[in-house]
Amino acid sequence: MRPPAATVFVVDDDESVREALSSLMRSVGLRVKTFSCGAEFTRYEREDVPACLVLDVRLPGVSGLELQRQLTEAGTDIPIIFVTAHGDIPMSVRAMKAGAMEFLSKPFRDQDLLDAIEKALEHDECARIAHAQAAGLRARYETLTLREREAMACVVRGRLNKQTADELGITEITVKVHRRHIMAKMQAKSVADLVRMAEKLG
Amino acid sequence: MDDATSEVLRLRECVDALRTKNSELERTAAEMHAAVERHENILDSITDRVYAFDKDWRFTLFNKPAARQVRELGKDPAALIGRIMWDEFPGAPIEEVFRAAMRDRSPVAHEHYYAPLNEWVENRIFPSSDGGVIVLQSYVTRRKRIEAYFTEGQKLSRTGSWAWTVATGELFWSDEHFRIFGLDPQAERPSYPAVLQWVHPDDRSALQMAFEHAVRTKGEYDTECRIVRPDGEVRYLRSLARPFVNGGGQLIEYVGSVIDITERKRAEEELHTAQAELARIMRATALGELTASIAHEVNQPLTAVVTNAHALLRWLDLDPADLYESRAATERIIRDANRASAVIARIRAFVKRGDDRKTRMQVKDALREVAGLVRHEALAQGVIFRLELGAALPLVLADRIELQQVVLNLVLNAIDAMRAAPDDARVLTVSAEKYGVDAVLVTVSDTGVGLDPRQRDRVFDAFFTTKPAGMGMGLAIARSIVEGHGGRLWVAPNDDRGETFQFTLPIAAPAS
Structure with a gap:
């Protein structure tokens, strides 16, 4: 069901974690692109393909939750899966209320993460179709x-x-x-x- | 000339001769009188009491002070002459000593407490040429008191005295000196070689060198050593001495004291142990504040390990298995597991009780390790952490864990101080640089709320804290650690905002 060009973006300040996540995702055939901080990710020019973001909550500079807010404000509705080494409940509630797809504690089960990614990519795909349909309708109305x-x-x-x-x-x-x-x-x-x-x- | 005339002349001559004789006698009597008076004056001018007795213990003479004493005892001195001593003063405690002196015809000195007068008296009894004795008596209460003070003082202060005569090598010890060495004053004769034997073997050559150096340079000396008493007990002594040199610059004598400082040494050791334990608790407390950050430090590599392992299984499950990726994942597992283990080892070393282990080391290494512990904490508090290590620095002689503790304490305080500062202005700078010719300077600077001047004076006091839950020991311990390394720790306000704590560490001597 997965669209062929779907891409998983990873933002984590720890290189070991980035490498491990990249390896795990590639092992199941996912395209993956990693970043060490939020600014690096926002600067990156993404292709117009289904995507999701695996985001560490605690990051140097712009925090994960702050990046989520910035993306929402910019109208970028990429599904976000949060991962954290020390997630507390208020933090996860905040993230989920702000529209996060999933909130996983490090270390996580690979299947939990892959399931969340699958769900997020499907969600993004549907959103893209809906978005495209709405755009067609608008064009016809014009x-x-x-x-x-x-x-x-x-x-x-x-x-x-x-x-x-x-x-x-x-x-x-x-x-x-x-x-x-x-x-x-x-x-x-x-x-x-x-x-x-x-x-x-x- | 008739007979009568010659008789008159003869009588006249006789009268003249008698007159002459008489005046001679008068002169002699006057001289004798003067001599007696002179002797009496001499006797009376002696402040000691002088009594003379004949061979049957009859009072024959006493001087004015003696007369005064007799009156004080309620008797008439004039009526006493010719009376027998033992009839007048029966049961006197000195009778036996006095009688022995009379019998043996040899001088005797004797001290005793005389209750009716509430005085200590010393009697010196000399045989006299008339077969009796003369007694010279002085009051020695004052001297006795000083002696008692001296002995008590020596006992209480555990101080023994000694004197060493250079020419003869003779060594005198006070009673307390013997007691300190656990020796019997009657049985032992002290000597320099004997002293060296009682000194602890490990301290023997140092003491010998110190003493012989002092003698060579005719200087004072002050040294500490341990002795082993005959019963095997080890005592710590401080030994001080001053030389006495005659007019010609020749060394005559050394006079010195030994002070038993065992209790002080033990107290110092206990204090040291207590301080080390407190320092350890403070380290653990500091780490407690960092729990979340440390959990992160350990959890990150563990997350990587678990994720890599999952990935490894998936690479192996592919058909065909991707051995290249599997190998890469395995190598990352090893690397990251080691990283987690290193973090734990670092923390364990930090919490472990520390013995004094100073090594030649780079200050920068300790700063980097502390940075590793607090990086995430700074991040969590929105603090920008700058580590400025600059050029190469000389080595210092330091206890790595203690040094880290000082820096960690200063850094955590700085982060705390910036909690109330605006988000965009929380900057923590840690730097190290050379200081003068013989020290390294470590600086921990924050942009926090700062201290008010009264607080600044007291921050290094024990039990002083500005934190609601603080113990007030962190900076006190930090300062004692720095000073224990021969350095200094101080604080000064920044020009714009926040505080700067700085400490120095002396550069280590080049390895020999």
Whole structure:
């Protein structure tokens, strides 16, 4: 199920731990890229592929939790798996509330980490698909004329053609033409389909 | 000339002769009187009491001080002449000694306490030419008291006195000196070779060198040594002596004291043990503060070991197994396990009770090891830790663990002091550099809240602390360790913010 180009990023200040994690991930065929600090990771230009981040909580300079906050603020929603040598409960709660996928204590079972990575990559893949779908929908909506967008708003609210014509001050015939254009441009199979799209567009 | 005339002339001559004789006699009597008076004056001017007795113990004479004494005893001195001593003063404690002197016709000196007068008296009894005796009596209470003070003082202070005459090699010891050596004053005759025999074999040559050097240079000496008493007990002595030189610059005598300092030495040893134990507890306490950081230090390599082992199994499970990766993972396991073990060994050495083990070492190595212990702690407290080791430094003679303890203590204090400082301004700098020609200077500087001047004066006092849960022993111990190494530890405020603690260590003498 794993997308072929998926990449695991590791940020840990300890070289031994980086080497070990890299070896473990490569042994199961994962692509892995390691960094010794948060700044190094944020500077790195990532490919547009599914990814997740294995992040040490305690780091020199920018801490793991701080890096998580920075990424969220920058709109980067890469799934994060935290690892820590001395994780306490408040810390893990904070991390999980801020959207972390998993919080593992060092040393961890390899399967726990690999499962978390699997889950995170799947999550990222789905998020990417959803993101791509939303982007397509938005693009199709952008092709509608102003009048067509107004007509679509009436249609998805369940107005009859006559009501729509009265509201927009146009003839029923014109409304029908708009509807045909809307359904074609939005690639909607039915009015119900169009309603769902409108919901997604917000 | 008729008979009558010649008779008159003869009588006249007689009268003249008698007159002459008479005046001669008068002159002689006056001279005798003067002589007696002179003798009496001499007798009376003697402050000691003088009594004379005839062979039957009848009082024949006493001087004024003696008369005064007789009156003090409630008798009339004038009525005493011709009376017998033992009738007037029956049961006197001195009777036997006095009678022996009379019988043996030889001078005797005798001291005794005379209760009716509450005085110590010394009687010197001399046989006189008339077959009697003359007694000279002095009060010696003051001297007795001084002697008692001296003896008591020697006993209490465990100080013995000795004098050594250079020409004859004769050695005099006070009673306390004998007692210190566990010897019987009656049975032993001290001598220099004998003393050397009683000295502990390990200290013998040092003492001999010190003493013989003093004699050669006619100088004073002050040295410590151990002696082994006849019963085998070892005592620590301090021995001091001063030379006495005559006008011609010739060495006459050495006068000295030996002080039994065994109790002090034992107390010092116990103090040393207690201090070492306290220092160990303080080290353990300091490490306690670092538990989280140390756990991290150990956990990181262990995490790497476990993860590498998991990876190793997976590389081996591949078909075909990836032996190249397996080998690499195995090598990393060995390396990281050793790293974890080294951290633990370092901590164990640090907590272990430390005996005094000074070695020639690089200050930098100790600083690096401390840095390894506190790096994560600094990180956790948001402190930037700068280790500035600069150029090559000469070796110092130091106890590595103790030196680390001093630095660790200063570094932990610095981190504590910066807890309240703004996040962006927590900088801890540890550096080492050469100081003057003969020392190395270690500096631990923070940008923390600093000390107020009154605190600065007291930070090195025992039981002084600015921390709610502090024991107030850290800096006191740090200072005693530094001073035990012949260095100094001090503190001064920084120009902008925070404090700088500095200490020096003398450079080790070149290896011989």
